[in-house]
Amino acid sequence: MQDNPLFSANWALTSVVFLCLVIAAFFWSFERRHASTKVITLIATMAALAGVGRVPFAMIPGVQPTTFLVMITGYVFGSRAGFMVGALAALVSNFFLGQGPWTPWQMFTWGMSGFTAALLAGKDKKFKRRSFIILAAFWGYLFGWIMNIWHWVGFIYPLTWETFLATYLASFPFDTLHAVGNATFSLLFGKTFYNILERFRKKCSVTLSDLHSMDRSK
Amino acid sequence: MLAYKQQKKLFHSLRCEVALCYIASLILLSLLFSHPLFLLALFMALNMVILSAGIALEWLSYLKFSLLLIFLITLVNSLFVRAGATILFRGPHLPIIGTIRVTLESLCFSAGMGIRLLVILGAFCLFTYAVSPDKVLKILGGRGSKTMLALSLSLRLFPLLVDDFARITEAQRCRGVSFQTRNRRQRFEKYIPILNTLLLSSLERSFQLAESLQSRGFGIAKRSSYREELWRPRDVLVLLSTVPGIALGVALALNGWAGYRYYPSLQPIEGLEMMMSAFLGLFFIFPALLNWGWEKWQFLRLKI
Structure with a gap:
């Protein structure tokens, strides 16, 4: 490993390229599928709202309603919408808070939190409050763990289990704050936000019957 | 912003x-x-x-x-x-x-x-x-991509939502709700109706936005775009x-x-x-x- 001085640099580059490809694949999938104008504007609104949520809490590392908002959107509107809201929220909010090497990682991580929330919802769209809170708290840690990867592969050498654990231990307090924040937001707002979003989801899926064909059938 | x-x-x-x-x-x-x-x-x-x-x-x-x-x-x-x-x-x-x-x-x-x-x-x-960012979005969204439309809308909505949040908080203050309380839990609880209202009003606005887009013919045909920027010696x-x-x-x-x-x-x-x-x-x-x-x-x- 030490014979190759490019070892860590290559991993840093590879991880970023891989991440960008995954994000691009999700965007491509969103492009290919039909999405009504209402769904597009709703995704944009939820992404902006999730991004705005970062601003008042920017001074408290870890505590922010963004993950919760992304997850609840994914839970109600499905995996694609969940990923899109998460990815766009990260990108948009960083236009105001400052872009950085963390942007693609945040896009991926928040996107995946929305994606997994949709998987939790499954076909039965009832709000599973306890499971949602547990998943949200888990994402508090998972968010930090994924974000740590760029730090570890990009700036630590050699890449050993010891340095890996040390990097992850350093972020543990922030991850815990994030997890507690997510659980609290889910507990306080989960059911209410679910009901509101569910109502709007039904509004999105309203279809208009063809009046002429109805007349003919009479 | x-x-x-x-x-x-x-x-x-x-x-x-x-x-x-x-x-x-x-x-x-x-x-x-x-x-x-x-x-x-x-x-x-x-x-x-x-x-x-x-x-x-x-x-x-x-x-x-x-x-x-x-x-x-x-x-x-x-x-x-x-x-x-x-x-x-x-x-x-x-x-x-x-x-x-x-x-x-x-x-x-x-x-x-x-x-x-x-x-x-x-x-x-x-x-x-x-x-x-406007120039970046113009390059990326020139072909009518849905992702870029969502991104542009988000970017425009972001400051609007911040204003909404301030406006709703001000309205609550006028009704006598105090956000100065030292008890963090109580202060947090006072923000709950604000966030609920913010979510509701944002979603209502998103539907109005969608209707406005539809009334302008969005999605009917391939989007036309006009962008002219000179290649200068610099x-x-x-x-x-x-x-x-x-x-x-x-x-x-x-x-x-x-x-x-x-x-x-x-x-x-x-x-x-x-x-x-x-x-x-x-x-x-x-x-x-x-x-x-x-x-x-x-x-x-x-x-x-």
Whole structure:
């Protein structure tokens, strides 16, 4: 490993390229599928709202309603919408808070939190409050763990289990704050936000019957 | 509210593609190189460009933030990496970590990686504060992409939602709700109806937005777009320095110049490496030099 001085640099580059490809694949999938104008504007609104949520809490590392908002959107509107809201929220909010090497990682991580929330919802769209809170708290840690990867592969050498654990231990307090924040937001707002979003989801899926064909059938 | 502010500086007036090419080249090279000299050359060049773009204060906030990250990099590398041969400090034996051994090589590696981090952060700082997001979105969303439409809408809605939040909070205050209470829980609870109202009003607005888009014929046919931006001599000049710069960087990396052996002992630095790194830096310092001439000579400003 030490014979190759490019070892860590290559991993840093590879991880970023891989991440960008995954994000691009999700965007491509969103492009290919039909999405009504209402769904597009709703995704944009939820992404902006999730991004705005970062601003008042920017001074408290870890505590922010963004993950919760992304997850609840994914839970109600499905995996694609969940990923899109998460990815766009990260990108948009960083236009105001400052872009950085963390942007693609945040896009991926928040996107995946929305994606997994949709998987939790499954076909039965009832709000599973306890499971949602547990998943949200888990994402508090998972968010930090994924974000740590760029730090570890990009700036630590050699890449050993010891340095890996040390990097992850350093972020543990922030991850815990994030997890507690997510659980609290889910507990306080989960059911209410679910009901509101569910109502709007039904509004999105309203279809208009063809009046002429109805007349003919009479 | 956007971090980007229009300024009468050369970098701000570049075509978006050219600015992005310059920034992407720096990020790519910083990831390719682990040699501290080359990273330092890129860092120096980038610093000059940032200063010439008039975003020194913003860069300072990035630098403050990077201190924490560099501290973490140094901490992990010094305490956990045992590959270095030159021991500077030998500490006590700790249960999990073992004997603490701070080596010169691990400190140098941390410094090198710190510079790499600064180059990457500097490039992103330039992107945030000197490249207009509107121009970026125009390039990406020209073909009517749904993703880019959602992104543009989000970007427009962001300040609107911040205003909404302030407006709803003000309305609650007028109704006698006090947000000054010292009890954090009580204060938090008072924000709950605000957030609910904010969500509801935002979603209602999103539907109005959708109806407005539909009434303007969105989605019926392929979207037409009009974008006319001139290729000016300044764009060509910056591109003519960036492209050979990235080509040189990649060629150096392919020929084994990008790496540097930190462990077990530091690789000696040769004169040729110093020369090549300075040469590479020259390509990337060019926008700063051009900006200097642009500001100094009216004639040059008119010509480019």
